[in-house]
Amino acid sequence: MPKILKQFLTFALVGLCGTGIQYLVLWLGVAWRGDSAAVSASAIGYLLGSVANYLLNYFFTFKDQHGQKSHREAAAKFYTIAGLGWLLNTGLMLLFVDMLAWAHWPAQLLTTAIGLLWNFAGSRWWAFRHPASA
Structure with a gap:
């Protein structure tokens, strides 16, 4: 199996943990505050x-790629990518749920798929990339 495919599959599996947290917060937010809370609950869940x-990707997905890269450097880059991903997630949820009146679950599923590609590319080619492999 090509290394990039193995990394992508590991990244996606690791991402299920974070996605599970995000979806739980979305579900709780909508159950507690109604559909009007879908965008904010999704945004909070994404952050959590x-x-x-980050931790799972640092220690598992990209462990052979970051070499001696410190947590300070890797985390700063990862959270830059994640911050832009958060903007992407929140913006797409606003578009789909508030502007286009989609149901929040289909909107979140599509948004998650788009975010997966963004986050993998940024993590692989920037956040966890060791300078020697550039």
């Missing part, structure tokens, strides 16, 4: 899930 994703 990103903590689990």
Whole structure:
């Protein structure tokens, strides 16, 4: 199996943890505050899930790629990518749910798929990339 495919599959599996956290917060937010809370609950869940994703990706998905890269450098880059991903997630949820009146679950599923591609590319080619492999 090509290394990039193995990394992508590991990244996606690791991402299930963060996505599970995000979806739980979305579900709880909508159950507690109604459909009007879908965008904010998704945004909060994304932030909480990103903590689990960083740690799992640092120690498992990209462990052979970051070499001696410090947590300070890797985390700063990862959270830059995640911050832009958060903007993407929140913007797409606003578009789909508030502007286009989609149901929040189909909107979140599509948004998650788009975010997966963004986050993998940024993590692989920037956040966890060791300078020697550039």
